[in-house]
Amino acid sequence: MDYQILVNKDNPVPRAYIPNELVKVESKYKDNILLDKKAYSSFQELQKAALENNYQIDIESGYRTFDYQEKIYNKLIDEKGFSYAITRIAEPGKSEHQTGLAIDVCVYKNGKCYIEHEIENLPETKWIHENAHKYGFIIRFPEEKENITKYTYEPWHLRYVGEIASYLYYNKLTLEEYSER
Numbered sequence: 001m002d003y004q005i006l007v008n009k010d011n012p013v014p015r016a017y018i019p020n021e022l023v024k025v026e027s028k029y030k031d032n033i034l035l036d037k038k039a040y041s042s043f044q045e046l047q048k049a050a051l052e053n054n055y056q057i058d059i060e061s062g063y064r065t066f067d068y069q070e071k072i073y074n075k076l077i078d079e080k081g082f083s084y085a086i087t088r089i090a091e092p093g094k095s096e097h098q099t100g101l102a103i104d105v106c107v108y109k110n111g112k113c114y115i116e117h118e119i120e121n122l123p124e125t126k127w128i129h130e131n132a133h134k135y136g137f138i139i140r141f142p143e144e145k146e147n148i149t150k151y152t153y154e155p156w157h158l159r160y161v162g163e164i165a166s167y168l169y170y171n172k173l174t175l176e177e178y179s180e181r
């Protein structure tokens, strides 16, 4: 598996692309989530470290097939229109969820599960953003890089990139900027 694979609007993967090391994950949020094996074991380390701070973090979404991405993409366009959808959801083949290396993280707190924009101002999220790189993850769509990633800020979307994560973190680089160097 190429942990540095760049998948975005200009770099799609084919419909038939299926990562070869998918494993089933433990998630309280949803059954039958799959992830790349190494991305998952690294997330479990992050999760363990979070728990030492009494932060309960979990996986809301992981691997998505091309077909599933197509379904949710069309659904969002139907509901909100194209111009809303295009900066918020990837077209089928252009989602890095299809690589099994992307995780949408959620936060459990006071018996409630916080997802997507609900986690934005939680201390857990600040902690995740400061520590995820130690476990090989980056915040893939940061707030100040929307013009480069072409996505609005997604504080919940982590991407496993392996050993380059800390380099990207300290140099404030997106995967696009790193790949173009």
Ligand SMILES: [Zn+2]
Residues within 6 Å of the ligand: 061, 097, 102, 103, 104, 156, 157, 158
């Ligand atoms: Zn995501």
